[in-house]
Amino acid sequence: MRLRWTADAAEDLREIHDFAFLDSPLAAHRIVNEIYAGILALKRMPHIGRPDGLRQTRDLIFPQIRYKVTYRVRQDGVEVLYIRHTSRGLMPQ
Numbered sequence: 764m765r766l767r768w769t770a771d772a773a774e775d776l777r778e779i780h781d782f783a784f785l786d787s788p789l790a791a792h793r794i795v796n797e798i799y800a801g802i803l804a805l806k807r808m809p810h811i812g813r814p815d816g817l818r819q820t821r822d823l824i825f826p827q828i829r830y831k832v833t834y835r836v837r838q839d840g841v842e843v844l845y846i847r848h849t850s851r852g853l854m855p856q
Contacts, residue, residue, distance in 0.1 A: 764806045765840030772832075775846040779830070794828050798846060801825060802832055805841045820844065 776795060783791035801823055804811065812821030812834065823832040829849045835842045 764809055766802070766806050766843070767840055768843045769845070771845050772843040779846065779848075794830070797825060797828055798830055798832065802834075802843055805834060805843075809836045809841050824849070 776798065779798070780791050780795045783794050805823065810821070812823040812832070814821050815833075820833050820835050823834065825831070830846060831849050832846050833844045835844060
């Protein structure tokens with residue numbers, strides 16, 4: 764299955780890294796690797812995330828690091844829409 768990142772999702776991951784890097788380069792590396800590995804797993808298991816029927820998306824939750832990847836399963840693959848810390852408010856539409 765094909766994996767496609769939106770520009771917003773790629774930017775989100777860069778921002779997560781840069782923010783965490785200020786406190787700990789090691790933590791930044793660990794966080795980004797965990798998120799990236801989870802996203803790569805979507806190629807094999809696209810429906811592992813929690814469905815959000817209202818938006819026709821799915822959420823891949825990382826409880827230990829408190830991040831959520833929102834994505835959409837399409838016929839031609841998986842589209843990663845954005846990545847947010849779970850403490851943030853409303854998600855983009």
